[in-house]
Amino acid sequence: MSPTDVRSPVREAAEAHLRALVGRDDVSLRDDQWTAIEALAVDKRRALVVQRTGWGKSAVYFVATLLLREQGSGPTVIVSPLLALMRNQIAAAERAGIRAVTINSTNLEDWESTHDAIRAGEVDVLLVSPERLNNPGFRDEVLPRLAATCGLLVVDEAHCISDWGHDFRPDYRRIRTLLDDLPTGIPVLATTATANARVTSDVGEQLGDGVLVLRGSLDRQSLRLGVVHLKTAQQRLAWLADHLSEQPGSGIVYCLTVAATQEVADYLRSRGHHVAAYSGQTEQTERLALEADLIAGKVKALIATSALGMGFDATLGFVVNLGAPSSPVAYYQQVGRAGRGLASDQDSATVVLLPAIEDRDIWAYFASLAFPREELVRRTLEVLAEEGRPLSTAALETQVELNRTRLETMLKVLDVDGAVRRVRGGWESTGQPWAYDEERYRRVAEAREREQQAMIDYLRTDKCRMWFLRDQLDDPQAEPCGRCDNCGGLALSSDVSSAAVEEAEARLSRPGVVVEPRKMWPTGLASMGIDLKGKISAGASEGRAVARLTDLGYGQALRELFRPGTPDGPVPVPLVKAVLEVLGDWRPHVEAIAVVESATRPTLTENLADGLSRFLKVPVVARYAIVDPDVAPGQGAMNSAQRVSAVGRRYSLQGDVPAGPVLLVDDLVVTGWTLTRAAYALRQAGATDVLPLVLALQS
Structure with missing residues (x-):
């Protein structure tokens, strides 16, 4: 019997499984999908599939799972970082009769029963979040058993394995060990839509000799890409308010920071748009509800950070980025949330980027990590x-x-x-x-810098935007799309209404951010000779700052003020007005002022304290003074215990503190521990309450 005769029945079975998976009788596998399935289920090979979002990578590993299970193989193990994708995949698997379960940080209560079901052979697919791979119990007890018994290992978002990738995750490094522990003949599938040639080569090498690499066109025919250049944050917000309703269907507005998601969502709601904020800080139950509302079209948009990752069942009409991601590869992944499931150019999705000058400051912050x-x-x-x-x-x-x-x-x-x-x-x-x-770390950092420059080049290019992104991903088939703003297929207005700009100006010019007090001392201080532990019973009350450095409004002025190299001086007049507006809204009742001394900005902090003293008509009675200049400013700021120790050595309270409420003045809050220790010292000295007032919060 020829190889073709052997493989034809397998392909027929694969086609039947595909139809059950998608719930339609008029679908069939494309040749490239069959090539991947054949490598896994027939030849038992390792394969790396680099294909665009929506190509059908999940269909490959589900169909391969069903074929392998029919041959008596063990369950498929899928490692995926996208919880939303996991939920959608389980629902799809169930349609094809696949028994799928998941182990991740949100379902602790199910772990034991899941392990029992795996041992009993009742599970066809186990979806595992990458952080589970580094859990001692899972690594030592569950992982070896899975490695010995699994029938197929799938690594989703495989670019995360490589530290050259735009989204490298250390938990993924454990997959290397898992690969080495697999018995001979166990197929492995790694999938990604965002890997350039260097990442593809790196991941391929980690998969081992003889890996089959299937790299297809990364064109997204349903996407129309465009960039709108506007000068100010007010204009960018106004553009969203004026043009969000014009975007097709429901979609995502991506922001670079958590603070921006709240700020933008509040503004758009005030302009009558049905939107909600979503970030890594959103509570899990709310996340699920928001994702469901977006997929169902119950909200026009989620205003989100990159924490929002949608599964293949989501069909979104647009993605807008308020601020540019730090690399074209990361941007390609985000725009890929739109246009899934759309049949043709007639059902196209719109992708708009609204870049800002401050994007580079945010890139620099994340690069510092x-x-x-x-x-x-x-x-x-x-x-x-x-x-x-x-x-x-x-x-x-x-x-x-x-x-x-x-x-x-x-x-x-x-x-x-x-x-x-x-x-x-x-x-x-x-x-x-x-x-x-x-x-290697230096070369990775240099690669990140090149990616940032490439993102700037994307904003400025007069060439096809989809070609540019595909070229950055080393797509050999990259060609002009005919659909983007540079190709003439998309016309984006930069007009904004004066009413929307005025409302955005009012929103962004409204200063005032709550400074939350620290509630607990960090653990382990006793080992450092510091007798502080547990709940902070005598500390600061809720305070106020003009803004965060990452905010869209006063953030720009504050970033300039605190940028290295900016000379020390009095509080700039616009920020004086902002401080007075904060005081007008807050109305703190205080009888005295204490100031945190600064070595880098002594004039700024003294001027702030003196001005507040004149305005509030209360005296500056105390200073949290620098007594050990050998402890550098910001020393220990990388973790709480180190910072508490450094602040205690650097500062000492000087002055006569009245038995009443005290306003504690500082310039910039980074960790909050200087304010906390200063407030603690003031309370110990007799203050009945301590209310912090600062110019800026770092984040």
């Missing part, structure tokens, strides 16, 4: 080696100057590199040698 300097990594390894027992991340914070997120990320990388190991109770040293790959 890269892999830490070698001395910080070495310090972490030394602490774990000297301790000789597991240490929690919170305990490590007291001895390593990194915030918890960066410390956790670094430890995950060290775990995969074999230098540390995550165990119950925290992290422990393995004693294995470890080399700091400075050259």
Whole structure:
């Protein structure tokens, strides 16, 4: 019997499974989809599929799962970072009779029953979030069993494996170990829509020798791309207010920061639009409801950060980016949320980018969160080696100057590199040698800088925009689309109404952000000789700031004020007016003022305190003074315990504090611990209440 005779019945079975999966009798597999399925279910190979969003990658691994299960193979394990995608995939799988379950951070209560079902052979597909791979119990008890028994491993969003990718995730590095542990002959499928040639090569190498790479056209025929250049934040908001209703169907307005999602959503609601804010800080139940409302068209748009990732069942009519992502690859992924499921150019989706000058400041902030300097990594390894027992991340914070997120990320990388190991109770040293790959980290940073410049070039180009994005992804079939604003297929007005601009101006010129007080002392301070723990019973009350540095309104003026190199001086007149407006809305009752001394901006803080003293007609009675200048400004700011310790050494309260409410004045809040320790000292000295007033919050 020829190979064709053997494979024809398999393709017929695959076609039948596809029809059950999509619920239609008039569909069939494309040749490229069959090539991938054949590699997995017939040849038991490893494959990397780089195909555009909407190509049907999920159909490939579900159909392959059904074929492999019919052959007696174990369950398919899918690693995916998109919880929304997981929910949609489970619903699709059930249509084809696939028994699918998921293990992620939102369903802790289901884990035990899920593990029991896997052991009983009652599960066809297990969807796992990447952070599970680094959980000690899952890694040591569940993962080896899955590696030994699974019939197919699927790595979704596979560009996350590569630190060259735009969205590298340390949890994904554990997949390398999982690949090595798979028995011979277990097929592996890695899928992504956003991998350039370098990322494709890197992921392919990690999959091993003989991997089949299927790379297709990354054109999105349903998308019409355009850029609208407007000078001010007020005009960009006004454009949204005037033109959002013109966009087809429902969609997403992407913002670069969490603060912006709230600000923009509030403004658009005031202009009569049915929108809601969505970010990584949105509570899980609300997230699910908002995603369902968007898919059902019950809201015009979600105003979201990149935390919003939709599954393949979402058909959205538009994506608008208020601010540019830091790379064309990341932008291509976000615009790919639109246009899924649209049949033709007649049902096209609109994609609009509204860039801003401040985008680059936000890119720079996120770039500052890269892999830490070698001395910080070495310090972490030394602490774990000297301790000789597991240490929690919170305990490590007291001895390593990194915030918890960066410390956790670094430890995950060290775990995969074999230098540390995550165990119950925290992290422990393995004693294995470890080399700091400075050259690679430098080259990754340089690649990020090139991506940022490419994004700027995208904004300025007069060439086809879809061609530009596809070219950045090294798509060999890239060609002019005929649909974007530069190709003449999309006309975008930059007109904004005076009423919308005035309303946006009113919104953005309204200063005042709540400064939330710290509620708990960080753990582990006792090991640093500091007798502070538990709830902060004598601290600050809720305070006020003019704005966040990331805000659309006063954020720009504050970023300029606090930008390195800006000379010290009195509070600029526009910000004086903003402070007075904040006071007018807030109306704090205080009997005295205390000021946090500044080494970098002494004139600014003194001028602010003196002006408030004259306006409120209360005296400046105390200073949280610098007594140890050897403790540098901002020292320890990377984590709470280190910062509390540094602030305690650097400052001391000086002056006579009355038994009444005190206004505590500072320029910029970064971690909040300087205000917290100053307020604690004021309360200890007799103040009945402490109300902070600052110019800016860092975020």
